[in-house]
Amino acid sequence: MRTRFAPSPTGFLHVGGLRTALYAYLIAKQTKGKFLLRIEDTDQERSVPGAVENILSTLHWAGLHPDEGVMMRKGIMAQEGTKGPYIQSERTEIYKKYADELLAKGLAYPCFCTPERLTKMRDDQSARKQAPMYDRHCLSLPKKEIEQRLAKGDPHVLRLHVPHERTITYEDEIRGAMSFQGHTIDDQVLLKSDGFPTYHLAHVVDDHLMEIDLVIRGEEWLSSTPKHLLLFELFGWTPPKYAHVPLLLNKDRTKLSKRQSAVAAEDYIKEGYLPEALLNFLALLGWNPGSEQEMFSLPELAEAFSLERVQKAGAIFDTEKLLWLQGQWIRRLSPQDFAERIRPMVVARFPDADQDPHFPERAALIQGRVTFFRETPEMLGFFYEEPKVTMGLLANPKQKVTPELLPKVLKALAKTLDLLPDNKWTIDTLKEAVQKTMKKEELGQGQILWPLRAALTGLPFSPGAYEVAAALGKTATMARLVSAQKIAA
């Protein structure tokens, strides 16, 4: 199946847009079809410079690579495919041609009404509690006058002449049977006075010409679908299938907005979320696999996804579960991969980490404990700089470690550990030695392990004492025990 994602370059890629793109991508992959990217920049006023590049790079980050249309090639924007151009502002001649066809067949008509007149008309209608709809003033203009004004170049738009007596029905892939009465449908503007098409005309022309089989888009388009269907019919084209996905909502159940939440996908990239986590989360917002599986990679999603299991109701964009998924995906990284990914960040803060041959083991110590990579430099700092050990940290009432007890504990620790040869410096042997000392000195676990860990890390919380000592190595461990003894003395 040929599916597409067709964003407007009006700013950043919205998380809702990313989810729509994901669904379209999944269907394309699942059916061994093509995923197209088209840019809908027909509103000159709202187009933002750089927005296309931003959308492209975000999709790239997510791994949703287009097979056709607009994409990044060697870092620059390119268009690939035989049905281009894929940027609507480069297709104005095409739209004009089809608009003329409708005009010639009498299926659309020119409208010369000024924005002022239209505003007043709508205000009056609202005041009378009527639905604001174009009153067809220009539909009844004498042919002669139309020709004259057209020839004169009077500003005008082209409107669709909607057959009021018709009932338009279709089967939505997600919502099932849908039905609309013609008389409730406004005579939609198809061509604006600046010559650009509106979304409605452009969507129909493009999705036909680009041979799109399935349009997946947000629910906000549901009520304009009959206009689109009508256009396909007037042109004599087979319409694509439509799937209207439910909206993403704010906590108060209104349409997800920038005011209330972080809605730019880029915000989540900056936060440090893994693409796997964001995509997994987005996929599950409004869709479920019908099994109890919670974690899905992109290929797994392509396998499991189906429009029949997409929800009809909107979903609140509550990132609590995203956070959990992020932790899960971090833990799922191979230890090597994890180490490589965090290394630059750790090196940026502690240059010594760059040449550290033990970096992978040290990184492995914290992989199960973090949610974001950015937490790691802080957690590994004690490997690369002297810990800031204080009496306040070493002594810990909760662990029954008193200032008086400390010198004795540290001394015993230093003595036994010094007996361990370098080549036997492992978690197991360390544990054995410490446990023995603990019994001999009649100490509790906390009384011996807390001071050890605190002396080695200088932190109130960290990986366990044995793990840290093993990863630190004998020389550093002994040196830190000596320093701690001085502080405790």
Add this chain to the structure above:
RNA sequence: GGCCCCGUCGUCUAACGGUUAGGACGCCAGAUUUUCAAUCUGGUAACGCGGGUUCGAUUCCCGCCGGGGCUGCCA
């Protein structure tokens, strides 16, 4: 106001006439533990309301209520 869509724990959701209404996140408790996390176990918590249809409705129908989207020469 009109048109259209939607309605299960706080949140994301399962169920497709018969279940102690299931799972996940969160929260709470316990286990583990030298700490903090992680992990494991358990617990808390939902069918919007009213009519039908039916032996039986969360499930089907109608009404109400509630929420949302659209109602632009924006997408």
